[in-house]
Structures are given as C-alpha cells and as structure tokens.
Amino acid sequence: MNKQIDITGVVLTTDRLTLRPWRESDLADLYEYASVDGVGQMAGWNPHRNVEESKMILGSFIKHKKTFALEYKGKVIGSLGIEAYSEENYPELDALQGREIGYVLSKPYWGQGLMPEAVQAVINWLFREEGLDFVICGHFERNDRSRRVVEKCGFRYIKTTKFETRYDTVENSMEYILYHPERSEPRC
Numbered sequence: 706m707n708k709q710i711d712i713t714g715v716v717l718t719t720d721r722l723t724l725r726p727w728r729e730s731d732l733a734d735l736y737e738y739a740s741v742d743g744v745g746q747m748a749g750w751n752p753h754r755n756v757e758e759s760k761m762i763l764g765s766f767i768k769h770k771k772t773f774a775l776e777y778k779g780k781v782i783g784s785l786g787i788e789a790y791s792e793e794n795y796p797e798l799d800a801l802q803g804r805e806i807g808y809v810l811s812k813p814y815w816g817q818g819l820m821p822e823a824v825q826a827v828i829n830w831l832f833r834e835e836g837l838d839f840v841i842c843g844h845f846e847r848n849d850r851s852r853r854v855v856e857k858c859g860f861r862y863i864k865t866t867k868f869e870t871r872y873d874t875v876e877n878s879m880e881y882i883l884y885h886p887e888r889s890e891p892r893c
Contacts, residue, residue, distance in 0.1 A: 707789045708802040708837060711770045717826045722819060724773040724785065724826055727766040731774055734781035735759045738811035747848050748809045775810070775823050783810035785823050787831070790841045794866060794880075801838035804831065808854070815850060821857040828858060832885045839885065843868070843878040855881045 717724040727735075736759035738744055740752050753759045766772040772786040790805035792798070806827060810820050824842075831837045842860055844851030845868070860881035868878040 706792060706799060706802055707804060708835065710787045710804060710831075710835060712773060712787070713770050715773075715830070717773070717830055719822045719826050721777060722823055722826070723776040724823055725776060726770065727763055727772065727774045727781075727784075729763065729767070731781045732756065732760055732763055735763055735784075738782060738809075741812055744809060744812055747845065747851065748807060773823075773827065775819070777814065777819065782814050783808065783820070783823070785827055787827070791866075795841070798839065803837050803839040803841060805841040805843070807842070808851075820850075820854050824854055824858050828883065837885065838888050840883050841880060842883070843880045846877045846879055852879065859883055 712726050715726065733756075736753055736756050739759055739762070740754075742752050744752065753762070766774075766784070766786075771788070772784050774781045775783040775785060785806060785808040788805045788807055790803060806824065808820055808824065828840055831840055840860075842855050842858075843866070844855065846865075860883045862879065863882050864880050866878050866880055868876050
C-alpha cells in the first residue's frame with residue numbers, strides 16, 4: 706500500500722547534491738530545464754511553454770510536499786518525486802508499504818552520475834527514516850539513461866505496463882522494484 710510521504714523540512718546531502726523541498730525562488734531554474742525539448746518527454750510530459758506553466762508546476766511541488774529539488778552548486782538542475790504507485794497493478798504488495806519514484810534532470814548534467822547519486826540518497830531516506838518496504842521505479846522502453854539509473858541503484862525488473870503520457874501517447878513502461886534490504890520479499 707502507498708505510505709503517506711511529506712518531505713517538509715527534509716534536506717538530504719550527497720557528495721555533490723543537496724535534495725530539498727522546492728521554493729518559490731526556484732522558478733527560473735525549473736523553467737530553464739523544463740522548457741528544453743527532450744527533457745520532459747523522457748518522463749511523459751511536454752516541455753514547459755512559458756514561465757506561467759512552470760509556476761503552476763512549482764506550486765504543485767510545494768503544495769504536495771513529495772518532490773525534491775536537486776540542487777547542484779547553488780542551482781536547481783532537476784527533481785525527484787515520491788509518487789503513489791498503482792496499487793491495482795501490484796496486488797501482491799498490499800501487505801507492504803511503498804512508493805514509486807520518478808525523476809528528471811537538466812540536459813547539460815546527463816551522464817555525470819548525478820541522478821543515481823540522488824536516487825540512492827532518497828532510497829536510503831525512504832528505507833531508514835520512512836520505513837518503506839519497497840520502492841518502485843519505471844522508465845519508458847526507449848529511455849536508456851533512466852534504465853541505467855535503476856540498474857546502478859539495484860532495482861530488479863518486474864514487468865512492463867502501459868503508460869499514458871501527457872502528450873496523448875501510450876508508452877511501454879519498464880517497471881522495477883527495490884525491496885528494503887533487511888526485509889524479505891513477498892511470496893507471490
């Protein structure tokens with residue numbers, strides 16, 4: 706089942722990143738990377754058309770308290786959300802507590818190992834501080850960069866599902882799971 710998550714006041718640090726709740730002052734950084742062609746499409750959304758669209762998304766990040774801003778050298782370069790997973794698609798997980806993560810990174814920072822670093826920090830927090838039993842993560846079949854992130858972080862493939870994007874296409878989503886290392890996997 707989905708556990709409620711609230712990142713209010715949570716700040717995670719890695720060797721290169723600070724993961725923290727979003728602030729209104731992050732608007733320019735959000736628009737800068739979210740408006741670039743090829744970034745959002747890898748996560749199922751179109752590039753932001755204007756600053757007003759980014760402001761609406763930023764307001765949602767702040768209101769819902771489940772998406773980290775990824776700060777690198779004083780600049781926000783991406784986000785990592787802790788989303789509700791589809792309980793309908795995973796009835797075998799009903800007795801366990803978990804969430805799904807999703808992430809996006811500014812194009813100039815691709816290929817530098819920053820996203821695996823961020824994902825690992827959030828996974829560690831979710832297991833240690835929030836007591837989750839598992840974390841799910843998915844990526845589109847064509848998204849090799851995200852595939853490499855989930856592999857580097859130790860996720861195990863479980864199935865392929867259909868995902869309806871915000872630009873009215875349906876993509877195959879490769880779904881992966883990572884169980885808390887001190888708990889046993891459910892017997893299906």
